[in-house]
Each structure stands twice: as C-alpha cells, then as structure tokens.
Amino acid sequence: MNVLGIETSCDECAASVVVDGKTILSNVIASQIEEHRIYYGVVPELASRIHTEWIAPTVQAAIDDAAVEIDAVAVTNRPGLLGSLLVGVSFAKGFAAAKGIPLIGIDHIRAHLYAPQIEYKLDYPYLGVLVSGGHTVICKVTGYDDLEVLGTTIDDAIGEAFDKVAKHYDFGYPGGVAIDRLAQKGDPLAFRFPGPKIREKTNPYDISYSGLKSAVINHLDKYWDGKSEKSSENIAASFQRTAINMLIKRIRAALEDTGLTSISVGGGVAANSYLRSELEKFRLGGYTVAFPSMRLCTDNAAMIAALGYHYLKDGIRDGYDMKASARVSAFKKQYTPGG
DSSP states (O other): OEEEEEEOSSSEEEEEEEETTTEEEEEEEEEOHHHHGGGTSOOHHHHHHHHHHHHHHHHHHHHHHHOSOOOEEEEEEESSOHHHHHHHHHHHHHHHHHHTOOEEEEEHHHHHHHTHHHHSOOOSSEEEEEESSSOEEEEEEEETTEEEEEEEBSSSOHHHHHHHHHHHTTOOSSHHHHHHHHHTTSOTTSBOOOOOOOOTTTOTTOBOOHHHHHHHHHOGGGGBOSSSOOOHHHHHHHHHHHHHHHHHHHHHHHHHHHOOOEEEEESGGGGOHHHHHHHHGGGGGTOEEEOOOGGGTSSOSHHHHHHHHHHHHTTOOOOTTOOOOSOOGGGOOOOOTTO
16 A cells, blocks of 8 residues: 655655555655754744645655555644644645545654654564654553553653753754764763652653753753863763663663563654664663664654554544644643652
C-alpha cells in the first residue's frame, strides 16, 4: 500500500510516500527555519500562513519523486499548532475526497515513537523515549498504537529548555543544534547545575526542566566551578550534560524496573550527539538501542505515512469530519508535589 503522509504540526511542511510502512519512496521537507530565525522561535500565525503557500507544491513534489499511485492519505491531526495542523488536515481531506481513497488522522507523538521502526525491526515490547521541543515522554510500547506512559516532563520539554537557554545567551537558532555544536568544544564540568526536586519514590520516571533552565539563565555564578572560563562553549556543555544525564537516569530506572531490553528514541532531540553517545553505552549492557536516522528525527511525513499504514491495514479510517487538536492529554501528567 502506497501511503501519502502529510505533516504540518509546527513549522515543517512535509510530505512523503511510504510503501507498506517501511520503504520510503519520497520524503520532502520544506523547512521554515529561516522565516522564524529572527524571532528565536516559531510564530504560530506566520507558520500557518506559510503552510498554506507551501502545502500544495510540497505534496506534489513528494508524489512526483515517488512516481506511484497513492492508495491512502495519512495526516498529522494532533497535537501541534492548531492553525498549522488545520492546513495539513484540510489539504489531506480534499486530496482523499478527490481521489476517492482512505483518510487517517495520525497522532504526531505516536509517529515520533514509531519512527525508528521504519529502519529497525524492534520486537514489542520496548521502552519508547520521545524527546522533542514540545514533549519528553518515557513509555512502555507494546504495539504500534498500544503504549503505557511511565514518565513525562511536568513542565518544560527538553527541547524547549534547549531553545530557551540558547535564546537567552544568543547561541543561535535552532537552539538544540546550536547548543550541541558549542558543547563539543566546551567543558561539561565548568558549571555544576542541579537536577529537579521530584519525589522519586512516587514519580520515579517524571522529569522537570524548568529548574535547570532557571539555574542556567538566572543563577549562573552560583553553579560555576570558580576557575573555568564562563564561555558560551562551557555554558552549553555543562547545560547539555545536566539535561541529558537527567533523562538517562530515568531511562535506566525504567529499564531496570520493567525488565525491558530494547530502547527506541524519537523526536528532534534524538539527533543530539551527547544523548546518542550516552545511550550507545547501554549496548554494552546487552540492550538494543534504536535511533532514527537524522532525516527522521525532526518533524517529517515519512513517520506519518509509515504509522498510517498500520491503522489502514487494520481497517481503521477517519471521515471527512475528522478534527484537529492542539493537545493530547495522554502525554501530559498532572503532578502533585506531595503525591
């Protein structure tokens, strides 16, 4: 089955054609990074307006590259920027109606968690880790649409923390890429930033990045080692080390407690070199570690089409009354400090 995927949840306008959930025939990504760079972040109204201009030629380019008949359309309809989502959903509905082919709405988060499966063969169950600008999720994955959330961020997502620190210090945009680049030339022990104060007995896999972000931005001298240069490289390296190690600690705990032996990592921050190097160490302990290739880490439509294939194969379809949703409550926890 040749599935056309459409992704417009944020600032990437993407389309892809994937065969049977595995073979990528085309993967076109029109990035809006330059349009948002001066703002150090995505401007929702601007993003949605650009999507309306780019969606038709982007989809056409993906179809032309694939050079096959399209059997179904899968489109991101949750979560994300509502205006951006509506552009992709509206286009997908019109395309499906005009062609008389099935339509399926896809959860963007589940697609990121599925992305490594396009290039790897992972047996269920495994530990799924989503690290992106909007979400940080640790979950037990038992099927393409069957997962149990073990831990999430209770405030800022890891990618959001990277972006805010980068914006404050004018490191560059996108923030995650800029910090990763600077960190490779810095001393990760120049600043000893603190971890979150979460009750680990009752919330062992949850994570918080708000305190770390505040420490790096507002209390830099408090955590300085007193001798190292207060350079951009050292700030970036120390922040990155702390942010990633906080996550690694919870991944290790989740693996030990669940007995799972495979890890699948998805989302934009999955491209981070320090995260990859730290998770590679798990292989020495006998674990299987699966990362998507760089082209499948950031927002893309191949993961949408690939996941859509499995829903369609199981007879799951959406009607033309399908709605878009900015939020998915299943991936956010209500945290009670005393709980």
